[in-house]
Amino acid sequence: MIWKRQIPILIVTVVGWTTLLGWFIDQPTIQEFVNDDATQWFDILASFAIILGALNLIKLQVQKILYQKPGWIYSVVAVMGFLFAITAGFFVKGVDDSVAQWGAHVTTDGTLFKWMFDYMFSPMSATMFSLLAFFVASASYRAFRIRNFEATLLLVSGIIIMCGRVPIGSVISSWFVLYLIVLSAGIYINVWKKDMKTTFVFVAVGISIITIAGFMYGWPIDKPGIFYLPAIQEWIYYYPNVAGARSIMIGIGLGIFATSIRYILGIERSYIGE
Amino acid sequence: MSKIQNTFLKIGSIDRRWIFLIIAAVVIVPLLIPVGLPIRPTDTTKNVYDSIEKLPVGSKVLLSVEYSPSTRPENHPMTISILRHLFKNDHKVFITCLWPDGQFMAQDAINQVAKQEFNKTYGIVYVFLGFRPGNEAVVKDIVSNLRKLYTVDVYQKKIDEIPLMKGINNFKDFDFLFSSSAGFPGTIEWVQYASDPTGIPMASGVTSIKVNEVMPYVQAGQMVGVLAGMPGAAEYEALINQKGSATSGMDAQSVAHLVIVLFIILGNVSFFIERNRSKKY
Amino acid sequence: MGHPYLFEDRIVMLITMFLMGSTLMYNVRYAQMGGEFYLRPIPGLKAVEEAVGRSTEMGRPILYVPGIQDMDQVETVAGVIVLGHVAKMTARYETSLNVPVSRSIVMKAAREACRESYMIEGRPDMFNEDMVHYLTDDQFAYAAGVNGIMVREKPAACMYMGKFYAESLILAETGNSIGAIQIAGTASQAQIPFFVTACDYTLIGEEFFAASAYLSKKPELIGGVRGQDMIKVAVIVTIIFSIIIMTLYDNTGIGFDVSKLLTIR
Numbered sequence: 001m002i003w004k005r006q007i008p009i010l011i012v013t014v015v016g017w018t019t020l021l022g023w024f025i026d027q028p029t030i031q032e033f034v035n036d037d038a039t040q041w042f043d044i045l046a047s048f049a050i051i052l053g054a055l056n057l058i059k060l061q062v063q064k065i066l067y068q069k070p071g072w073i074y075s076v077v078a079v080m081g082f083l084f085a086i087t088a089g090f091f092v093k094g095v096d097d098s099v100a101q102w103g104a105h106v107t108t109d110g111t112l113f114k115w116m117f118d119y120m121f122s123p124m125s126a127t128m129f130s131l132l133a134f135f136v137a138s139a140s141y142r143a144f145r146i147r148n149f150e151a152t153l154l155l156v157s158g159i160i161i162m163c164g165r166v167p168i169g170s171v172i173s174s175w176f177v178l179y180l181i182v183l184s185a186g187i188y189i190n191v192w193k194k195d196m197k198t199t200f201v202f203v204a205v206g207i208s209i210i211t212i213a214g215f216m217y218g219w220p221i222d223k224p225g226i227f228y229l230p231a232i233q234e235w236i237y238y239y240p241n242v243a244g245a246r247s248i249m250i251g252i253g254l255g256i257f258a259t260s261i262r263y264i265l266g267i268e269r270s271y272i273g274e
Numbered sequence: 275m276s277k278i279q280n281t282f283l284k285i286g287s288i289d290r291r292w293i294f295l296i297i298a299a300v301v302i303v304p305l306l307i308p309v310g311l312p313i314r315p316t317d318t319t320k321n322v323y324d325s326i327e328k329l330p331v332g333s334k335v336l337l338s339v340e341y342s343p344s345t346r347p348e349n350h351p352m353t354i355s356i357l358r359h360l361f362k363n364d365h366k367v368f369i370t371c372l373w374p375d376g377q378f379m380a381q382d383a384i385n386q387v388a389k390q391e392f393n394k395t396y397g398i399v400y401v402f403l404g405f406r407p408g409n410e411a412v413v414k415d416i417v418s419n420l421r422k423l424y425t426v427d428v429y430q431k432k433i434d435e436i437p438l439m440k441g442i443n444n445f446k447d448f449d450f451l452f453s454s455s456a457g458f459p460g461t462i463e464w465v466q467y468a469s470d471p472t473g474i475p476m477a478s479g480v481t482s483i484k485v486n487e488v489m490p491y492v493q494a495g496q497m498v499g500v501l502a503g504m505p506g507a508a509e510y511e512a513l514i515n516q517k518g519s520a521t522s523g524m525d526a527q528s529v530a531h532l533v534i535v536l537f538i539i540l541g542n543v544s545f546f547i548e549r550n551r552s553k554k555y
Numbered sequence: 556m557g558h559p560y561l562f563e564d565r566i567v568m569l570i571t572m573f574l575m576g577s578t579l580m581y582n583v584r585y586a587q588m589g590g591e592f593y594l595r596p597i598p599g600l601k602a603v604e605e606a607v608g609r610s611t612e613m614g615r616p617i618l619y620v621p622g623i624q625d626m627d628q629v630e631t632v633a634g635v636i637v638l639g640h641v642a643k644m645t646a647r648y649e650t651s652l653n654v655p656v657s658r659s660i661v662m663k664a665a666r667e668a669c670r671e672s673y674m675i676e677g678r679p680d681m682f683n684e685d686m687v688h689y690l691t692d693d694q695f696a697y698a699a700g701v702n703g704i705m706v707r708e709k710p711a712a713c714m715y716m717g718k719f720y721a722e723s724l725i726l727a728e729t730g731n732s733i734g735a736i737q738i739a740g741t742a743s744q745a746q747i748p749f750f751v752t753a754c755d756y757t758l759i760g761e762e763f764f765a766a767s768a769y770l771s772k773k774p775e776l777i778g779g780v781r782g783q784d785m786i787k788v789a790v791i792v793t794i795i796f797s798i799i800i801m802t803l804y805d806n807t808g809i810g811f812d813v814s815k816l817l818t819i820r
Contacts, residue, residue, distance in 0.1 A: 024569050026562050035418065039411035042627055046660055047407075053659030053689035060688055071707055104430050107381045107404075117378055122343035128695035129344035129721060133530065135728040135753075137297045138290040141537040142731075143752040145545045155542070159535050165482075165505055167311035168528035234316060237485075242493050245486045245744065248760055250790060252742045255764035256629045258783040261576055263632065267583060267775050270636040270767060272667060290732070344695055344721070457720050458624075483721060483745045 009266050016264030058082065088112040157236055164233025174227035175214050181227075182206035279547045286544020293537065300533045304525035311528055313521065315509040318492060321499030322477040323513045326359055326450070333365045333449040334442070336416075338464065339383070341456035342375035345481050350379060351507035351520035352479030353454045357387040359514050361394055366438060368448070370424075371405040372412055372459045377428065397436045404428030409459040413467045417445040451476035461488050461497075470496050479506060567816060578789075579782035586778030594777060599738050599756035600769045606712035606736045607644040615711035616651040617641070618704065620726065622717020622741070623657040623697055626664055630742050633764055634717030635664050637740065640770040641714065642672035646681055654687040655704060657697045662689045698722035702729045715739040715754070716763065719746045727753035740766060 015038065022034035061075040061082075088094075092112050093105045100108035108114060146152045163169040186203035193199070222228045262268035315323070329335070337356065341349040360367050369384065371377045384402060388394045396402075403424045406412050415423040421443055424433055433439045441447060445468050453476065455461040461478040469476035475498050480488050482503030491497045501510055504527060507520035561569075586592060610617045619641055621634035638654065645652040652669070656662045665687045673682035690700040702725065705713065713730040715723070715737070723739075723746040730737045731753055739750035740758030750757045758766060761783065768776035797813045804810040 020572075024562055024565050026560050035414045036411060039408050042625075043407050043411075046625055046658070049659035049663070050692070051659075053656075053662055053692075056659075056662065056685075056689045057691070060685060074703070101430050104428065107377050107428060109385075114378075122346075122378075124699075125342060125344040125693075125695050126346065128699055128725065131725050132721060133301065134294040134297055135724050137530075137534050137537065138293050139724060139728055139731075139749070139752045140534055141290075141293060141541050144538045144541065146542055155538065159538065162531040162535055165502075166528040166531050167313050167505075167508075167524050168532060170312060170314045230314060230316070237489060238493060241486060242489050246490045248744050248747070249487070249490065251787065252744065252760045254783055254786055254790070255742060255761035257575065258579060258779055258786070259629050259633060259764045261579055262776070262779050263629075265580075267779065268636070268767065270639050270668065270771070272664075272671075342694075481721075487744050 005269075005272065008272050009269060013264055013266055016260070020264065054082070085116065088116050157240075160229060160232050161236060164229035164231075169229040169233065171221070172229050173219065173221045174224055174229075175210060175219060177227040177229065178210045178224075179207065182210065279551075282540065282544045282547050285540050286548065296533060297530060300529045301526045304529050305522065308522060309525045309528075311525055313505075313508050313512040313524060315513055316502075316506075318499045319501055319506050319509040319513065322452075322479075322501060323359070323510065325475060325477060325498040326356070326363070326365075326452075329363065329365060329450055331364050334447065335360055335365050335367055335450045335452065336445070336448045337367055337369045337380075338372060338451065338453040338455070338460075339369060339376040339380040340372040340460045341379060341454060341481075342373060343379070345456040346379065347519065347523060348481045348504045348507065349454045349456055349479060350383065351504070351518045352501050352510065353379065353383045354387055354518060355507065355510045355514055355516070355520075356452050356454070356479070357383055358391070358516055359510075361387065361392045361399070362514070367400040368403060368438075368442070369400065370403045370412075370416070372409065372463070373456075374405050374407075377405040381428075397431075397438055399438070401436055401438045402428045410463045410467055413459065413463050417468050417472065420444050420447075445474060446472050448474055450474070453478045455479070455484070456481050457484065460484075461500075462491070465491050465496050477501075479510075575786050578785050579779055582782035582785065583775045583778040586774035586781070589774075590778070592777055592781045594765075594769065594780065597758065597762050597765075597769060599740065599758045599762065600766055602736070602738055602756045603641060603714070603770070604644055606714070606738060607641065607648055607650055609736055610711035611648040611650045613711045616653050616708055617645060618701075618708075618710040618713045618730075618735070619652060619654045620701060620713070620715045620717070621654065621656060621661060621665060622715075622719055623694055623722065624718040625658040626660045628718050630718040630763070631658075631661060632664075633767065634740075635661065635668050636767045637714075637716045637770065638665055639668035639672050640767070642669040643676050646673045646676035646678040649678075649681065652686050653704065653708065653710065655690045655697075655701050656687060657690060657692060657694075659689055662687055694720060694722055698725045701726055705729050705733055705735070709733050710735055713737045715741070715750065716758075716766070717741065719743050719750075721746075724749040724753060730754075 018030070019034055019038055022030045025031070058079065061078045063069075064072045064075040065079070088111075089106070093100065093102065094112035094115070095105070095108065095110050100111055105111040106113050106117075140158070144151075144155045144158060146155060163172065182203060185206070186199050189202050190196070190199040217223065222231070225231045259268070326335075337353070337360070339353060357367065367388075369380050371380055380402065384400070388396075388400055394400055404427060406415075406423055408415070412423065421433060426432055427436060445451075451464060451469055451474060453461050453464045455464075455478055461480055461484070464476060464478070468474070477498050477500065478488060479501035480503070482505075485500065485502040488497070488500050492500050501507055504520050504523050507518075508524045511518050511521050582592075607617060619638055621638055622628070622631050624631050626632060626635075642652060644650075654665055654669070656665060666684060669687055670679075670682050673679055690697050704710075705726075706729065710733075713726075713735045715726060716739070719726075719741050720743065723741070723743070727737060727739065727750055737754035738756045738758075739754040740763035741747060741750060742760050742763055744760075747757065747759050751759075765780045765783075768780045797817065800810045800813045804812060
């Protein structure tokens, strides 16, 4: 029982406090432990632990194949991929020692490993990432609804950022944005007052003022700057966005501090079970 | 009127596979038939460009590559453009990687820019140090003692035998850092453990998703600027007057964004119609 | 100044750290001695038990994803702790639990957490080591693997608790497409918007770290949450005072340069 409970808690406490206080102590051995050794110990542990994971993976996939569970064909592909990668990494270089040594062979052109990376791993990785383009579209379409004030704010700022961030935003004139604002305000007034006459007058006056102003100033695409999408987008990025990001960062930082203190003081022990 | 409303309602409950198909079409078509929209550099990109322009000739620049093939369309054009800019201005470039995949990406960039375009001599103008495991510990080691971490370069050649590495012992021996980063470890680790404590200026190129996290550091002056995603890469290509894959991707991204905005508007129209109908009944 | 082994420019941080730690400890002790604190209800945590119940009724498994980073990240440890609580519920309701992981050490830790939970609930027979299984270290290969599990096994509830990167939306959208109830918790700032958009409930930042306190209802953990809130108030007050002092100093020269005092190198 002591090995499963007291000793792990002692290790966490000792190493945790040493690493935490080590940042303040100007002593070469402690600094080396904090900056190098502690992280390297973890990396070495994680590197050996990967064998456990790999064995678990192979065990489950082989079981699926042997018992012909549903989807066992995919397990055949998984096992073959695993064996191919091991072969390319450790056994078959594909080139002479004069072209690439073991170790350097992973990035040298012409080796089996590089071929696998360029023609199998890279395309599959890029394909999975490219799914995000489709999922962002479907998620935005489903989720961005004007349910309340905050949702409206989110929607409007999202549209401004999406349009302002790309080149097409810089060809959308600020006068067009002004017209859109007048039309949107007209819709709101119509919903509020439910009076067509008031709405018509408001929209007509608004459009007239903007048109006259446009002719007076010669329709510059980026003036007035306050309605130019790239300018609004930059303002949103630099001010509200950074303010929100900073506050979330501070909150998360405090959360990490409090959680870590609980671990190294031994208050929270659930990570090794109750 | 109710026919129009019913049409909007149908659009509001469209199967998402139609959305996927439309997105695929609006991304593919501009890639095949480029529109050539003008690219307007933002301040954050201009600051990165100006910082590198102001570096004295022969400055030692550390370029850190930490992204994988999945974010290649965003990060790789940045790395290529930065390398072009650095070689054009005759700076010395030291390339390191915090991600194992970054080593492959860096090698591709070196092959394209250093070898094919500029024909620069390895070991005299640039050196490729490669990947070392350890996440932020690698950054700390580069700051304290680079030679302890890198005894050989990526080609297994001893560091002591590379002329360019003479006098390079730690991070303070560099004049500038650029990190082309897609996540952890990356930009934030470089700011926290290297650039801010030592005062060596740094800039970064990050994916669009990471810009939010990195912007506080830019605003606080801990970074001179940031290349924000593929638009940032396209802006930098415009600044160095050499168009690349980021510029050609911007047409597709522009149209795709507009289509997504259109979908959102249509979805909201349908939402309002449905809400009004349910209020009536 | 008489402290040869201490970094002088980090003393402010050391004092701050002790003050913050003391605040936490005070609240923990107060809670342990019977003090009661109010915690506002977090819908996402209430929904965890509902999700487990829903899965039991539908006879479908629960999918739990503890993030894609290793145990050196605090979020992953928090995710494993929440997994322990979820495992207790699945043991109680006799629902099957599927936990695909991305790191081998996380696999071992998660297994131990699940094993302990099932034993505490008196159902060691229901525990199976293979319910926590390793997929791959690679980010998108892992996302592909988890998506495959979702599409084939169609879990009734999907929980994402830990550190995530770009794969978060891929997982959440796929979970949405199979009609699962989704609860996410992460402190990965960039991924919070994606989870908020695609999931039914999201624990944002500190709510995720407080999840363990909410689910276990242990006084020492609840005291820690209150201590955290008190530290946050102190930080806000410090920011406001610093703004006033810096504004005075920059414009009139009165006061001192607060940024020099508060900047830690």
